[in-house]
Amino acid sequence: MKKYHFIAVGGAVMHNLALALVKKGYQVTGSDDEIYEPSKSRLAKAGILPEKYGWFEEKIHSGLDGIILGMHARIDNPELIKAQELGIPVYSFPEFIYNQSQNKTRVVIAGSHGKTSITSIILHVLKDQNVDFDYLVGAQIEGFDLMVRLSNAPIIIIEGDEYLTSPLDRTPKFFHYKHDIALVSGIAWDHFNVFPDFDEYKDQFRKFVDLTPADGTLIYCETDPLVKEISLVSPTAGKKIPYHAHPSEIKQGKTTLITDNGPVSIQIFGEHNLQNLQGALHVCDALGISSERFYESLQTFKGAAKRMELIKKKGNSHLFRDFAHAPSKLQATTNAVKNQFPQTKLIAVQELHTYSSLNKDFLPNYKGTMDLADVAIVYLNPHAAAMKRLELMDENTLREGFGRKDLILFTDSAKLKEFLLAKDYQNTNLLLMSSGNYDNMDLEEIKTKFD
Known part of the structure; x- marks a missing residue:
């Protein structure tokens, strides 16, 4: 049985990853100096809620297969220092996700906006079409009990965040997933505390796009001038697929897609969501899902939590x-x-x-x-x-x-x-x-x- 310890287990994604590993049959422990709902109740239900808040060196021992380090922890964290002294492998959660998915087709959805919605659409369609897949998404989605799944599935869909990886790694998370298929939805200055210079912020996406392998695919929103610019000049030999908002019409507050096979009614709306679903359509096509099957499943998609x-x-x-x-x-x-x-x-x-x-x-x-x-x-x-x-x-x-x-x-x-x-x-x-x-x-x- 694999044994992992989480430093800063209470975070939204961190606690979901911990629960996913419990579900996979691993032995999981964790620490944090504060844990709020719903993380607290969910960890307690799984039997892995820390008995006390704080950091305890005695939790770190040579029997651990690895440490998963959250962004909330500091570099002088006593548990981290003890793990380093013992030579226990320390992973940020993106590094761990890659470690667990090296033999899968890795799809990474990136962008300053829209990535949660696009990822959610893809997950909904794949599940509705009975495709086996793993995932990492930044919001709770209807029909999914966790924000992370790790199994023996051949595909993993990852919402790729440009924020910093961990206290030990000040580079963006999405660098670590080593994508086969990448989508970039848009670039608009964010995370001012980490990237106070906009050119530096934009450069992170340029580097991400350039990581697309020669046998990979880059799907990009061509209506965003910055995304179009970095995608067109990227030296990657991978396949490049541009997209824009899906054709549609609005009647009496309802949005209908205009497709080759006739109108398709949907439950989401807005220009940005029309772009999101078009990008998701291209990703699903790259994974072998026909447009007919995509539209069939899309009609029951209600949107991600707190996204419109x-x-x-x-x-x-x-x-x-x-x-x-x-x-x-x-x-x-x-x-x-x-x-x-x-x-x-x-x-x-x-x-x-x-x-x-x-x-x-x-x-x-x-x-x-x-x-x-x-x-x-x-x-x-x-x-x-x-x-x-x-x-x-x-x-x-x-x-x-x-x-x-x-x-x-x-x-x-x-x-x-x-x-x-x-x-x-x-x-x-x-x-x-x-x-x-x-x-x-x-x-x-x-x-x-x-x-």
Whole structure:
């Protein structure tokens, strides 16, 4: 029985990987200095929740086959130091995923935006078509109990993140997967704390594209000028396949695909999702799934959690939740909802939660991103800014940054909730966008406005 220990086991992907290894029959232990829900309950159910929070050298012993190191850990972590002293192999989770999938066809979905949605579409189609595959995805998807699966399947679908690999490896995660098939959806500056220079950020994607092997495939969104540029000039001898948004039409708030075999009704919408599904179509084709089978399965795809997720609907009024936080994601989501329902008022709420979004120097990148919203609201938690040691921006600064003189700012989630509860949502859509949770704002009362 293989034995692995997780340092920082409580993370979203880390705890899912731990659970996947338990499911595979491995012996798993872990440590962390803090674990929140749902990780806590899921680890407890599997019998691998640490008894105490903290780092304990005694958990590290020569009987371990490896250490899996999370990004949350520090390089001076006592468990890591002990493992290094004992010569135990230390893997970041992307290195471990590659270690477990060297004999598989590895598909890596990359991009500043859209990668979770594209990966989710591919997973849905493959499962619906009874294809055996492994996966790693950054969100909980309907029909999948974990965000990671490792088995003897011949294929693995990986959502490839450009963020740093581990405290020991300051290069992007997606370098380590050594893809056979790569897809790049878009490049728009993100992770300002790690890549303060945009050229440096863009260069990570160039390096990723260039890793495509001569017998591999590169699928790229040609409507993104930066993606098109790096893909066309890449020296890779691999097959290059460009894509753009799938032809479609909108009637009465419903999107229908225009295909060679007639119209296909789908449950997702927006220009960016039409691009996402077209990219997914090419990936599935490269894996042997015909377009007819792809469209058949796509019709039942409802979207990934918190990606344009419909929470509640009443008549022609909708409550949506989205993970959008980077400028490109924010603009794409706002525009999608307004273009889908042009005659319906749109109230858009954005929480500035990440280091990039809270940084005054990065703020100009948000200009114009909420222009199509009838009411544009920004929530900024002073504690979040303080934790990241950043200046708390005022309303005038934010108005100038977003390019909206009517921008409304809230720094207290209770007051934001009170404002939203006071609104009449007749013929009105409410779009909540954040990678956080508005300082634990309870949405249940807001949902009742759409009963």
